[in-house]
Amino acid sequence: MGGGNGASPTAEDDAVYYFDLAVTGISFGCMYAMMSVGLTLVYGLLRILHVAHAAVFTLGAYVTVLVANATGSILLGFLAAMIVTPLFGMAIYRVMYEPLLKYRPDVPMIASIGLLIFMQDAFRIVFGEQGITFHRNAFAFTTFNVFGVTVSAVQIATIIAAAVVFTALHLFTTRTRIGIGWRATVSKPQIAASFGIDPIKVRYLNFAVGSVLAAIAGGLVAEMNNLVDPGIGFVVSYKALAIIVLGGLGSVRGTLIASLVLGLVEAYGTIFIGAWLDRDAIAFLALIVLLMIRPQGFTGARTA
């Protein structure tokens, strides 16, 4: 890490330290973004706060580490996770949310929390409390020196992955028929349906895409910590709720901005308010303040 080396810190040391925090913040922000966009997509379409998305994230992390250890290829691990998690995400929709759509929105949300703690305990029982480490994790231990700051390959991979994924998502939703149909269903479901778009298929697509993003985020966090334990998704799940509210509910762009801002605020916040508040509580402080000032979020027009 940066900072002074015992001697009195110079201005240059300070600059290095702040740059270091910026890299940490941005890479965390990218991870939050990949996690939260799934929630935003589900919220935008079904108006459900999909807390159990964190279980999808955790499953992604486990599949990545297990397959990577079995085959020796981290890339195969990611691919396997990206195949397994959409199935899980779609199953959650079919088995749990679909029958609960007729209730008040807090009902599916509580069920979602129940599913998350159920899955977390299931992961603990199946894979053990201590968690699983990568046999070979070249990624986490390869570091580069950028302007005097040590940056790990995982941090760079996270930022690149986020850039690629969101560019692909953007192209998919603006340039392909399926993507346009999807957006149409989100904004005007009845009219989209009358143009022959099957709303149920859109819902499955929605859960599948969100789950793939969560799996990538899960795999990257696993790499970053070089460990997958049952609680890996716990704090992220509730932070993601804060992020999508801060990002203006249902707005993908807002979610991306809120994720980056939160990553940076957390990185720098540990210096300024770390003395009286846990790092993990910062997101909730921001969330509550925002909800009280603007219950409809930054951009949204709905009344919460």
Next chain:
Amino acid sequence: MSAYEISIISIIGINVILAVSLNMISGFCGQISIGHGAFFGTGAYAAALTMVGTGSVPLAILAALVTGSLLGLAVGFASLRVRTDFLAVTTIGVNFLFVGFVRKQAWLGGEMGISGIPATGFGPVGNMTMILLFAAATIALSLYISRSWMGFAFRAVGEDEGTAATLGINAGAYKLAAFGIGTALAGLAGCLYTFFTQFIAADAFDFIFSVMLMAMVVIGGIGSTWGVAVAAVGLTLLPEAIRFVNDYRLLVFGGLLVLVIRLAPSGLAGLVQKAFLAVRRS
């Protein structure tokens, strides 16, 4: 009575107070709160500080009731701004903030918590009796409110706020009342918990505990005082009685929560009522 039995009964009493008080907020008045642990914790810390400072039991109880209720009213004001799932998210945030704040405060013992809290002087059986009396009083209060005009107004607000307002019911005032009463009782439970353990740390009041309380309310039958009280007793005993459940506590609670919401949304109380009606019809 063995020390083990006394401690189990004490915990059951505390959980009954917590679940029944949460039911007043979420069941009667329809304001879903998944941060009840924060009010429980506030009461516990207030009582601990009062006991360490003065050693007076009545003062500790008073402090817990007042602080729990004050934080509850603050969150109650939030319920005037945000509704349903967003209120739930806000209460989750309050719970994380409470734990994140307390853990960093030296005057609250930080990560280590507060230990060596003076005893009440009643002995374990005396404490247990006091807890059971308060639990009984909480159930009685809940039943009374349920049958009163206030209970009617709570349910009207819970069912449909707009319609309640049209009928001339001041929805905001009743929401605040529900939060104020429910969280004061949670603070009381925190005080009793402090008397019982004489040691508190922030982790005992975390979000997962709040989810457990919500599970008791939902599984018992949201809105039914007896259903919720029975569920609180049953779900506290279950991990003690069955070793499997103790090892896989979250698995069982989470699983039950999903199953009940999915298959029997009115919980135990609803099932009992259905069975009763079926028997009477035949």
